[in-house]
Amino acid sequence: MKVGGFASSAARAEYEAVYDRGLAALPAPAGVHDIQTAFGVARVYRFGQPGGTPIVLLPGRAGTAVMWEPNLTALLGHGEVYAVDLIGEAGRSEQTAPIRDGADQAAWLTTVLEALDLTSVHLIGYSFGGWLAANLAVRAPERLRSLTVIDPVLTFGGLTPGLVVRATLAAIPGINRWARPSFLEWISGGAEVDATDPVARVIDEGMRTYRIALPSPRLFTDEQLRSLRMPVLALIAGRSVIHDPARAAARARELLARGQVELWPSATHAIAGESAAEVNARVLKFLADCEAGS
Secondary structure, three states: OOOOEEOOHHHHHHHHHHHHHHHOOOOOOOEEEEEEEOOEEEEEEEEOOOOOOOEEEEOOOOOOHHHHOOOHHHHOOOOOEEEEOOOOOOOOOEEOOOOOOHHHHHHHHHHHHHHOOOOOEEEEEEOHHHHHHHHHHHHOHHHEEEEEEEOOOOOOOOOOHHHHHHHHHHHOOOOHHHHHHHHHHHHOOOOOOOOOOHHHHHHHHHHHHEEOOOOOOOOOOHHHHHOOOOOEEEEEEOOOOOOOHHHHHHHHHHHOOOEEEEEEOOOOOOHHHHOHHHHHHHHHHHHHHHHHOO
């Protein structure tokens, strides 16, 4: 099995320049941690000061810690926040061994939490990061005070055929030069992608320069979702193209024991950025209620 990596040293240098500009858009981190796991080194940025249960953020594909730029300042109002660059994707983490399945994904993330001495966290994941967060919740529920998933991939519903086709084209060298911008625009509900936006730049450059070698996530079973006993906030974008939003929301409502499931009719899959103020307020209220024990 292969491991992910940049297409070339030149591609990595080009990506690093864009990544650095994106990172500069975030608040200054209080700490930077490079944590050795069985599958590589995970880069984690720590922001803010301790207060309440820490938040851990898992980004969407190619998003890195930079994708939380629209949300991070608001989330710091809760207390300490840790943003993870995912192993096996573009960013400052470095994959050194194959990741074979969901158990391996949970294993490296568990190692990260252990190394940071985070025994109980509010775990927040967006898109593919939402699947990763739910995967850890299924496999190591004792580590989570709460789970928040923002339009998560393959968590409550299967992928749409359109997503599979477009994502495949966007990953093919040569074709991806035109397919990648089209894919990002499609994900955002047809809205033109701002080429100067630091988040969009990092995602686009990551898709262009990095070759992912990760297993495809598997849709969670009814039994797995029923097993989640922590509070869960699920925000589903009504115009999402990654799954059937209404069916995903209905399945989440049916199976989550302590779920707060919301279908936001006008939101696209880019919900975390396009509706940042509303998402931030809703997540902070959810976390405050969890802290209060309600």
